[in-house]
């Protein structure tokens with residue numbers, strides 16, 4: 001955290017004029033600040049749009065903060081990383097006091113501390129992004145992204161009468177189609193108890209409903225089980241701390257859902273995904289752009305193919321836009337430049353011709369769909385049987401997985417719960433893997 005030298009004028013260094021605040025110093029700092037006005041930016045460090053916005057905010061901050069400020073003493077420019085551990089400290093403390101946080105996290109041999117370092121060794125980055133097998137590792141990222149999304153929703157108390165149905169519909173899709181069995185089970189449990197915690201009864205005062213949701217935050221934030229690795233993105237690991245991670249995991253989750261659904265669910269899945277992002281993705285710019293693209297769809301989807309291809313081309317539109325932005329602002333991950341996807345190396349048959357006509361690539365959409373189904377369907381899902389962790393361990397333990405190809409729209413929530421049996425083996429493997437990571441000096445990053 002940068003010095004909060006109030007008397008010296010906020011913002012000592014040129015490079016970092018905005019003051020970083022968190023839950024512990026927020027009130028005290030603003031109260032003590034001599035400036036009559038304050039502008040506070042609330043951002044998430046993993047949010048690429050926020051990263052792109054940072055240099056602009058810094059420029060304005062330098063006008064008001066710091067020794068060389070053109071207009072000192074009027075406005076203090078500050079910011080809060082809503083996704084930081086410190087900001088979430090109250091929740092963390094609550095968990096530790098009431099539930100024994102380290103026990104919840106790890107089970108027997110694992111220990112975790114706030115000083116854990118994320119493993120930022122280049123050699124741990126996905127080695128060859130043109131290798132289709134890389135996606136095998138993404139199962140953990142999808143689990144982590146799911147858990148993280150729920151953690152944000154609960155931590156930020158985002159469930160409101162007007163958006164609870166949207167979350168219910170998204171959870172129903174997760175129960176039926178999430179590639180990870182333990183996330184399906186956790187989503188089902190959450191759904192079963194949903195009404196108790198967030199009643200639809202609108203006559204409840206906001207204080208009453210706040211109290212109800214207080215009681216459930218801890219138990220429900222483990223939507224994929226408490227052993228899910230946190231902060232160790234594998235497929236989505238960036239070469240810099242702030243890049244990739246959660247937003248990458250969320251994309252992979254959505255693509256994997258789009259190839260699992262049945263044709264009859266395509267329109268409702270589309271609506272659920274759009275509503276979920278609109279209501280619960282805390283990257284405002286991303287949300288806004290995605291909503292515009294959702295709103296521009298005029299004809300209802302009739303098949304899984306249509307939905308998968310829409311999501312694929314929408315993601316490519318985002319890639320195209322960000323490619324330019326990241327180049328202009330230098331905010332991208334140098335090891336993972338944005339590309340139109342899949343690249344020729346990943347899927348040569350997806351291209352009718354590598355030439356661009358009228359500014360657009362000539363895709364063979366049948367081949368693209370087939371590729372998406374294999375990549376986000378079979379390959380990603382099969383990783384539960386042939387896991388990366390298992391290959392690390394050289395063990396042939398197989399986590400028995402019920403058929404994922406079944407049309408889960410026909411699986412009622414109760415039945416989904418019934419078939420979902422806790423997989424301790426997987427938890428132990430996750431634990432082992434974490435321990436290995438720790439030995440390699442990594443930093444645990446919750447976000």
Ligand SMILES: Cc1cc2nc3c(=O)[nH]c(=O)nc-3n(C[C@H](O)[C@H](O)[C@H](O)COP(=O)(O)OP(=O)(O)OC[C@H]3O[C@@H](n4cnc5c(N)ncnc54)[C@H](O)[C@@H]3O)c2cc1C
Pocket residue numbers: 047048049050052236243244245247248249250251252255277285286287289290311312313314315316318319322333336337340341342
């Ligand atoms: C819904 C949504 C909207 C977003 N909107 C914005 C925005 O407006 N502005 C902004 O700055 N950031 C936005 N982001 C974040 C941004 O898209 C990236 O997630 C982030 O920059 C990290 O990029 P990445 O390199 O990890 O790859 P990502 O773009 O996150 O992709 C993850 C992985 O998906 C695969 N992939 C790539 N393209 C496709 C495709 N077309 N189809 C299928 N799979 C693909 C690749 O294997 C890639 O590694 C958004 C994210 C989401 C989930």
